[in-house]
Amino acid sequence: MVTIFGLTISEIMNIMVKEGVSIPLIQPLIDFLLKIPIIQYVVALILWKPVFAVLILPGLGGLMISLLFIIWFERKLTARIQWRMGPLEVSRPIAGLMQPMADGMRYLFQEVIVHRGAHKPYFVQLPILAFIPILLPIVFIPAGSIYGINSPYSLIITVALLALIPVTIIAIGWASNSKFAYIGSVREAFMYFAYEIPFMIMVLGMIIIYGTADMATIVEKQGIWGAFLNPFAFLGILITTAMATSRLPFEIAEADQEIAFGPFVEYSGILFGLVMTLAYEKMYIMGLIVSVLFLGGGGGPAIPLLGDLSPAIWLFIKALAVMMVMAFLRSIYPRYRLDQALRIGWNSLISLSLLSLVVAVIVRFMGGV
Amino acid sequence: MDEHIEFLKSGPLSLVKRWGAKWSLWPVHLVTACCGVELAHAYACGYDGERLGSLNYGICRQTNLIIVEGAITRKMAKVLRITWEQMPDPKFVIVMGACGLNGGLFWNGYHMVKPSDVVPVDYFIPGCPPTPEALLRGIRALQDKIMTGETNSTAKFSKADLSSIIEIPEEIKQKRVPTPPHSIAKAPVIQIDGQREIEWDEGANLIQTLKKDLEGLYISIEMTDLNRICLKTTPEKTPEIAERLKFTFDHVKSVNVVDVPNENKFIIEYVVSSYGVKDLMPVLLSIITEIPRDNPRHPSLAKHWPSADYMEREMHEFFGVWFEDNPWMGRNFLLSPDTPEYPLRKDFKLPRETYVLRGDSR
Numbered sequence: 004m005v006t007i008f009g010l011t012i013s014e015i016m017n018i019m020v021k022e023g024v025s026i027p028l029i030q031p032l033i034d035f036l037l038k039i040p041i042i043q044y045v046v047a048l049i050l051w052k053p054v055f056a057v058l059i060l061p062g063l064g065g066l067m068i069s070l071l072f073i074i075w076f077e078r079k080l081t082a083r084i085q086w087r088m089g090p091l092e093v094s095r096p097i098a099g100l101m102q103p104m105a106d107g108m109r110y111l112f113q114e115v116i117v118h119r120g121a122h123k124p125y126f127v128q129l130p131i132l133a134f135i136p137i138l139l140p141i142v143f144i145p146a147g148s149i150y151g152i153n154s155p156y157s158l159i160i161t162v163a164l165l166a167l168i169p170v171t172i173i174a175i176g177w178a179s180n181s182k183f184a185y186i187g188s189v190r191e192a193f194m195y196f197a198y199e200i201p202f203m204i205m206v207l208g209m210i211i212i213y214g215t216a217d218m219a220t221i222v223e224k225q226g227i228w229g230a231f232l233n234p235f236a237f238l239g240i241l242i243t244t245a246m247a248t249s250r251l252p253f254e255i256a257e258a259d260q261e262i263a264f265g266p267f268v269e270y271s272g273i274l275f276g277l278v279m280t281l282a283y284e285k286m287y288i289m290g291l292i293v294s295v296l297f298l299g300g301g302g303g304p305a306i307p308l309l310g311d312l313s314p315a316i317w318l319f320i321k322a323l324a325v326m327m328v329m330a331f332l333r334s335i336y337p338r339y340r341l342d343q344a345l346r347i348g349w350n351s352l353i354s355l356s357l358l359s360l361v362v363a364v365i366v367r368f369m370g371g372v
Numbered sequence: 373m374d375e376h377i378e379f380l381k382s383g384p385l386s387l388v389k390r391w392g393a394k395w396s397l398w399p400v401h402l403v404t405a406c407c408g409v410e411l412a413h414a415y416a417c418g419y420d421g422e423r424l425g426s427l428n429y430g431i432c433r434q435t436n437l438i439i440v441e442g443a444i445t446r447k448m449a450k451v452l453r454i455t456w457e458q459m460p461d462p463k464f465v466i467v468m469g470a471c472g473l474n475g476g477l478f479w480n481g482y483h484m485v486k487p488s489d490v491v492p493v494d495y496f497i498p499g500c501p502p503t504p505e506a507l508l509r510g511i512r513a514l515q516d517k518i519m520t521g522e523t524n525s526t527a528k529f530s531k532a533d534l535s536s537i538i539e540i541p542e543e544i545k546q547k548r549v550p551t552p553p554h555s556i557a558k559a560p561v562i563q564i565d566g567q568r569e570i571e572w573d574e575g576a577n578l579i580q581t582l583k584k585d586l587e588g589l590y591i592s593i594e595m596t597d598l599n600r601i602c603l604k605t606t607p608e609k610t611p612e613i614a615e616r617l618k619f620t621f622d623h624v625k626s627v628n629v630v631d632v633p634n635e636n637k638f639i640i641e642y643v644v645s646s647y648g649v650k651d652l653m654p655v656l657l658s659i660i661t662e663i664p665r666d667n668p669r670h671p672s673l674a675k676h677w678p679s680a681d682y683m684e685r686e687m688h689e690f691f692g693v694w695f696e697d698n699p700w701m702g703r704n705f706l707l708s709p710d711t712p713e714y715p716l717r718k719d720f721k722l723p724r725e726t727y728v729l730r731g732d733s734r
């Protein structure tokens with residue numbers, strides 16, 4: 004008898020099926036698949052809630068869909084604002100939605116140039132390493148009953164992991180060994196401190212309001228959305244999201260007109276595809292956090308047909324909405340200078356975050372949630 | 373079929389590769405001449421090149437298309453090649469404009485290079501400048517080339533036999549192509565100090581003062597037009613004149629050289645004027661000297677008038693005049709180092725280019 008951690012395979016199957024995602028809409032199909040010998044293990048594994056959370060929603064699958072959608076949406080929106088059509092001809096019936104796919108395919112099959120000055124091992128492995136702090140937070144973000152790890156510290160761990168991303172970007176700039184990359188890395192480092200401290204303070208304020216750092220509990224407690232409980236923190240975190248994901252008023256580290264994409268200037272081919280999407284992936288994670296903290300997370304009218312999937316879909320839609328606001332910022336704002344952005348970070352944002360902390364304490368003493 | 377197309381057509385994933393490359397042709401910003409305006413037009417609202425999935429991008433490492441916009445000079449040719457080398461394979465080149473084809477306006481110029489000598493070109497777009505529609509048509513044609521692997525002309529010309537309609541005289545038939553001027557007129561009249569009677573009292577006073585100040589340093593001082601004064605002198609006296617004038621006439625507006633080969637001389641002209649003295653602001657004073665053509669040396673006035681420095685260096689590379697004491701003599705300033713020497717001298721000759729008109733216009 005084969006055993007894993009002291010459990011037989013049929014016992015593991017039982018656990019996975021019991022904790023599986025139940026979707027009434029496709030339940031007959033799942034039941035049918037669960038009777039086929041080998042496939043049943045695969046299906047049960049994918050539908051097991053922790054794996055489902057990481058692989059499908061809100062995990063990798065959601066990440067990929069939101070990436071393809073938001074890049075298309077951003078280009079299309081910018082084009083519409085400038086009275087253009089935007090990407091269209093690649094797939095006319097669906098308004099050019101395949102454009103990011105085409106760009107991705109082109110990147111995939113283009114030569115990857117590793118230039119002579121680069122620190123080769125780091126130059127190649129850092130874009131891939133940068134995915135670790137991006138993918139790990141997903142494990143902790145709950146979508147209703149679908150989550151990877153349930154921990155009382157999940158919010159703190161997520162924020163801490165997010166704070167690691169700029170470090171990889173700075174390392175990318177260092178490994179590129181080019182002057183634009185160097186300038187870009189330094190700018191990234193400056194910006195990092197300007198937004199990270201207010202961000203942390205505002206997250207702390209929200210923890211005070213809810214009295215816990217467990218995201219599942221935070222979502223449960225939100226009878227009134229956090230955005231109404233503490234509007235200052237909501238506004239502040241939206242601004243820090245724009246700064247952290249280098250959206251346009253604060254797109255300073257990657258300013259393509261000045262320093263030619265800063266840290267990413269030397270990347271080509273699929274490696275550039277990876278580093279270019281870093282900001283968008285970070286935006287997705289930040290969008291998830293914003294929706295959990297302020298927009299009621301997976302809460303929303305339950306759709307009975309979708310069962311367990313319904314909160315996950317609500318969460319995904321809310322995160323997409325936050326991303327779309329960020330994309331909108333990009334097409335209407337010009338860019339701040341570095342010193343102006345730093346002044347905003349260290350003056351206005353810090354004041355705003357302290358104000359939100361005060362509001363949080365007041366809300367807490369008036370009875371909390 | 374070139375190697376890039378070959379790469380795209382090979383392997384089991386060929387269709388995906390070609391599809392990706394076809395709908396994602398990102399041109400790198402390399403605006404070399406006036407055709408760039410049309411490129412901007414083609415990508416702005418109205419024509420919107422982004423419809424075709426083609427996005428102008430700033431950095432060569434992440435693009436796969438160069439649109440050469442018009443004239444490529446010797447200096448720019450190096451930049452073009454470097455940019456092309458930095459781009460990842462597979463990459464494509466489109467050349468737009470008559471200048472990129474065969475020189476266009478600047479045909480047979482000393483500074484021109486054909487882009488096709490520098491990089492492998494996929495498509496040429498003729499016109500001066502080509503319309504935005506033509507540019508987008510070029511991109512369409514390149515997309516087709518990526519899919520099918522064949523270069524097809526998008527324009528079809530049918531041959532017309534004009535000789536049956538109009539009788540072409542024999543002598544016109546022989547010189548179909550206009551030739552560049554290749555002889556020098558025997559005695560062109562070059563006069564730069566033509567004196568005129570002008571009602572300009574301050575000018576007359578100014579000339580009196582100048583004559584008093586520059587006693588013994590000039591050959592003649594004449595009024596040539598309203599606010600124009602011409603001072604003739606010899607080269608070795610110019611530094612002393614500059615020394616005396618530099619506080620009233622405080623800057624050099626331009627330095628000119630006139631080549632007079634049949635009299636074997638260069639005429640050097642410094643046009644000076646004033647920013648500091650209000651009455652002198654509209655006045656242009658030309659200091660004119662003549663130097664022998666076979667030993668063209670002239671004292672540099674950059675010490676007295678720093679603004680003369682750049683112009684002296686420019687005149688040096690165009691005419692080969694040696695401005696003594698200017699530390700930059702002997703090397704090129706704006707021209708590429710491999711430009712043939714002294715292109716603006718009247719006897720400068722390039723190997724003549726000829727257009728070959730072929731019978732078959734396809």
Ligand code: SF4
Pocket residue numbers: 405406407441442443468469470471472476477499500501502
């Ligand atoms: S072809 Fe005409 S428009 Fe284009 S670069 Fe030459 S002169 Fe300018």
